[in-house]
Amino acid sequence: MKIKLYIVVAGILLALQIAGHGQNKPAGTPDAKPAAEATVKIDNFSFTPATITVPAGTTIHWTNRDDIPHTVVSDEKTFKSKVLDTDQEFTFTFSKPGTYSYFCSIHPHMTGKVVVQ
Amino acid sequence: MKKIEEPSVAAIAKDEIAHDHNHDGIDRRGFLKCMAWAGTGALVVMKGGVLNSYALNRLGGMKKHDLKGELSFVQISDSHMGFSKPANPDVAATLKAAVDKINALPVAPEFLLHTGDISHLSKPSEFDTVDQILKSASAKDVFFVPGEHDVLNDEGQQYRERYGKGTQGAGWYSFDKNGVHFVGLVNVMNLKAGGLGSLGAEQLEWMENDVRHLSQSTPIVVFAHIPLWTVYPEWGWGTDDSAQALSYLKKFGSVTVLNGHIHQTMQKVEGNVTFHTAMSTAFPQPKPGQAPSPGPMKVPEDQLRTLLGITDVNQVQGKHALAVIDSTLG
Numbered sequence: 324m325k326i327k328l329y330i331v332v333a334g335i336l337l338a339l340q341i342a343g344h345g346q347n348k349p350a351g352t353p354d355a356k357p358a359a360e361a362t363v364k365i366d367n368f369s370f371t372p373a374t375i376t377v378p379a380g381t382t383i384h385w386t387n388r389d390d391i392p393h394t395v396v397s398d399e400k401t402f403k404s405k406v407l408d409t410d411q412e413f414t415f416t417f418s419k420p421g422t423y424s425y426f427c428s429i430h431p432h433m434t435g436k437v438v439v440q
Numbered sequence: 441m442k443k444i445e446e447p448s449v450a451a452i453a454k455d456e457i458a459h460d461h462n463h464d465g466i467d468r469r470g471f472l473k474c475m476a477w478a479g480t481g482a483l484v485v486m487k488g489g490v491l492n493s494y495a496l497n498r499l500g501g502m503k504k505h506d507l508k509g510e511l512s513f514v515q516i517s518d519s520h521m522g523f524s525k526p527a528n529p530d531v532a533a534t535l536k537a538a539v540d541k542i543n544a545l546p547v548a549p550e551f552l553l554h555t556g557d558i559s560h561l562s563k564p565s566e567f568d569t570v571d572q573i574l575k576s577a578s579a580k581d582v583f584f585v586p587g588e589h590d591v592l593n594d595e596g597q598q599y600r601e602r603y604g605k606g607t608q609g610a611g612w613y614s615f616d617k618n619g620v621h622f623v624g625l626v627n628v629m630n631l632k633a634g635g636l637g638s639l640g641a642e643q644l645e646w647m648e649n650d651v652r653h654l655s656q657s658t659p660i661v662v663f664a665h666i667p668l669w670t671v672y673p674e675w676g677w678g679t680d681d682s683a684q685a686l687s688y689l690k691k692f693g694s695v696t697v698l699n700g701h702i703h704q705t706m707q708k709v710e711g712n713v714t715f716h717t718a719m720s721t722a723f724p725q726p727k728p729g730q731a732p733s734p735g736p737m738k739v740p741e742d743q744l745r746t747l748l749g750i751t752d753v754n755q756v757q758g759k760h761a762l763a764v765i766d767s768t769l770g
Binding site for chain 2: 425
């Protein structure tokens with residue numbers, strides 16, 4: 324008897340889960356999915372990974388681990404960080420799909436790309 | 441410690457007049473070779489074929505009145521005030537040591553040229569500290585051009601407020617000293633992704649007009665932060681449109697280009713143009729391609745000052761080219 328109850332409860336929960344995944348819930352609602360986060364490391368005058376592919380809505384954190392300051396500036400000026408000294412961070416949330424090329428405005432040979440799907 | 445550049449192997453091998461920069465029928469490289477044999481005890485300063493010689497005792501006993509009519513100035517670069525990492529935890533101390541070095545020169549320089557990266561993070565306190573330290577230099581006049589670290593966050597507005605009096609655009613300008621024409625260029629603004637340093641159309645146009653009417657016997661000194669020749673493009677060590685700038689200087693018999701940015705001395709002679717980069721007063725950087733990136737290079741503490749330094753530049757009347765002498769801090 325008890326096992327049957329468990330199965331029924333599990334089944335209901337599973338059904339709710341499946342229903343939940345399929346919905347496009349607006350952010351801020353109590354049971355909305357947490358926004359995706361991703362990290363790009365800045366070190367040795369390079370962005371790692373040089374190209375990062377993320378789903379729309381992702382917030383990317385650029386962290387400077389180099390011993391020299393750098394910036395993160397999109398080619399089309401879509402986003403632009405202040406100067407990041409060692410251990411400082413810049414974040415930007417990519418809500419629109421597309422390809423975003425960026426570079427360090429202090430050391431322009433440092434380039435990177437964000438592909439938002 | 442003075443660094444004297446060795447003549448190229450090819451130059452030593454030949455016994456002919458290959459370069460006649462001073463138009464007096466003397467081949468500098470051949471002269472050097474003869475000097476070595478004769479053992480005349482002269483300090484021969486030769487950089488890539490451009491030569492000036494001083495009797496060894498002249499440096500110690502040089503008196504100002506002996507050198508009337510000659511021009512002497514010092515280039516310093518890349519003080520990066522505010523930098524405080526293992527490569528050099530005290531860049532103020534090494535800048536002070538550079539000033540001490542300047543003050544100990546046998547011939548006091550008339551002025552200083554700072555080829556940029558004065559500050560590390562464009563902070564007001566960093567600029568203030570450099571100004572304060574330079575006050576104790578024997579030369580009171582300092583001419584600046586900005587490095588990329590000096591124009592952060594505000595498109596160089598603060599830099600121009602502090603050092604840009606009488607300059608145009610992003611901070612370019614020219615002036616004359618003792619018949620030598622100096623051109624200060626800014627190649628650290630509006631840098632493009634994947635690019636090198638950049639002068640831009642407006643500045644190039646200004647420069648073309650600035651030198652157009654000068655006589656070809658006028659010695660020219662051009663100074664800018666990023667090298668105006670392609671040292672190592674993989675690390676951004678070059679300027680995209682410098683060839684155009686240099687084309688305006690073709691007619692001049694003596695052109696000296698002084699740069700910084702790479703934190704090591706490097707020299708190239710191309711026709712009438714001598715290119716020279718200065719050491720930093722803050723921290724050394726690796727030689728091209730000899731490290732994964734061009735960042736600050738940590739060396740044993742007792743070696744740091746042997747890789748930092750100043751550049752003494754002298755014009756001797758009657759000689760075409762300027763003598764460029766690098767000295768380290770330790």
